[in-house]
Amino acid sequence: MKTQGKKIKIGRNTLCPCGSGKKYKNCCMGDDSMLTVKEAYKRRYGIIVKEPHEIEGIRRSGELLLSIMDKVAAMIAPGITTDQINTLVADETDKAGAIAAPLNYRGFPKSVCVSANEVICHGIPGNRVLRDGDIVNVDITPILDGYYADANKTFFVGTPGPDAIKVVEVALECLRRAIDTVRPGSHLGDIGYAIQSYAESRGCSVVREFVGHGVGIDFHEPPQVCHFGRKHHGVELVPGMVFTIEPMINLGARDLHILEDEWTAVTNDGSLSAQFEQTILVTETGWESLTPY
Ligand code: MF3
Ligand code: CO
Ligand code: CO
Numbered sequence: 548m549k550t551q552g553k554k555i556k557i558g559r560n561t562l563c564p565c566g567s568g569k570k571y572k573n574c575c576m577g578d579d580s581m582l583t584v585k586e587a588y589k590r591r592y593g594i595i596v597k598e599p600h601e602i603e604g605i606r607r608s609g610e611l612l613l614s615i616m617d618k619v620a621a622m623i624a625p626g627i628t629t630d631q632i633n634t635l636v637a638d639e640t641d642k643a644g645a646i647a648a649p650l651n652y653r654g655f656p657k658s659v660c661v662s663a664n665e666v667i668c669h670g671i672p673g674n675r676v677l678r679d680g681d682i683v684n685v686d687i688t689p690i691l692d693g694y695y696a697d698a699n700k701t702f703f704v705g706t707p708g709p710d711a712i713k714v715v716e717v718a719l720e721c722l723r724r725a726i727d728t729v730r731p732g733s734h735l736g737d738i739g740y741a742i743q744s745y746a747e748s749r750g751c752s753v754v755r756e757f758v759g760h761g762v763g764i765d766f767h768e769p770p771q772v773c774h775f776g777r778k779h780h781g782v783e784l785v786p787g788m789v790f791t792i793e794p795m796i797n798l799g800a801r802d803l804h805i806l807e808d809e810w811t812a813v814t815n816d817g818s819l820s821a822q823f824e825q826t827i828l829v830t831e832t833g834w835e836s837l838t839p840y
Contacts, residue, residue: 561783566591584785593769594761596787602828602837604694605763605789608645609826609838612687612696615639616840619687625679625705629661632685633672640689648688648695648766655810660686660699667754667795667803667812667820679705682715684822688766697762697791698838699824710798710819717749718796718821721774725792729827729834733784739776742794752801754820757812759791762826784829789837793824 557564563574564587575582585596597605618639619632637658640647647658655671662670662684663677670684677683686699701715721742728737738759746753759772770782774794799818806813814820826837 564588564591585787588785588788592782594782594788595764595768596785597763597789597828598787601694601763602787602789604692605696605826605828606837608689608691608694609696609698609836611640611643611645611689611691612698612838613840614643615687615689616685616698616700619685620700620702623677623683623702623704625677625681627677629663629670629672629675629677629683632661633657633659636685636687643689643691646690648690648697649686652766660684662686662811662820662822664819665814665817667797667814668757668822669810669812671808671810677704680708680711681705682707682711682819682821686822686824693764695762695764695766696826696838697766697793697824698826698840699793699822700840701821701823713749714751714796714798714819714821717746717751718794719823721745721753721794721796722792722823722825725774725794726825726827726834726836729784729829731784731786731829731831734779734781735770735772735784736776736780737778738792739773739781740778742792743775746794746796752797752799754795754797754801754803754812756803757793757795759793759824761788761790763789786829786831788829789826791824791826793822795820795822 559572563571588594650658657672661672681704684701688697724741725738761768797820799816802815828835
């Protein structure tokens with residue numbers, strides 16, 4: 548088996564990447580003329596293993612994303628509206644010659660998701676005023692030269708109380724621990740396990756209705772990256788995979804509902820929810836964030 552010209556190891560008893568459903572040893576093992584890993588991952592999972600020039604394009608989109616995120620960070624203060632964040636993101640994206648992926652995505656009406664306090668994700672910017680002590684997540688996805696990078700951060704507005712500090716700290720640590728599991732040979736389930744086990748050990752809950760995703764050529768590509776799961780389960784990671792990890796962590800129960808606007812996801816118990824997201828590349832030895840912060 549090859550990946551970008553290099554051979555990789557596949558366990559004798561794992562399913563053959565050619566998609567036959569047979570064990571590797573009973574199928575393509577020893578047949579060097581077979582599918583590349585890239586072809587096998589596309590056929591079997593729909594996963595687009597990225598080429599170096601594509602990774603470079605996503606990295607550049609990620610650099611733009613972070614430069615916009617820094618400007619958002621500087622404007623967040625008690626008294627601003629979520630729509631002011633949208634205006635900034637829309638203007639900065641436009642100035643860079645990029646496109647804001649959220650705008651008109653499946654009918655989403657704005658250029659960025661802004662989700663405060665009990666809003667888990669997909670908050671629509673509008674006239675909501677941010678207050679001292681609030682937390683607010685800003686989720687930015689530019690398309691630069693056709694390449695998508697996707698990342699979000701949760702910010703404190705003014706001075707946070709203990710609940711805000713806790714849920715933000717737990718969500719960030721969940722992302723950190725999840726990213727740390729990423730390397731060739733590990734599995735998507737390792738990511739979910741790292742998040743779920745840490746969040747629950749801190750008495751928080753993990754949202755299950757929304758997942759991370761492959762990203763880069765399109766906004767949401769296979770695979771789905773669950774934020775809960777079991778070690779050693781799910782797709783095995785190979786170099787060149789690019790996906791988001793974006794755990795949504797609630798201070799209370801994980802149950803949610805969607806508002807009348809058909810987008811805004813909120814906690815049923817009204818408890819705080821925090822999220823952090825980065826776009827992660829699987830490298831030969833581990834991982835690299837293409838949206839590093
Ligand atoms: N950026 C979100 C994600 O992390 C998706 C937002 S879809 C939108 O996947 F339409 F609400 F923008
Ligand atoms: Co995402
Ligand atoms: Co996002």
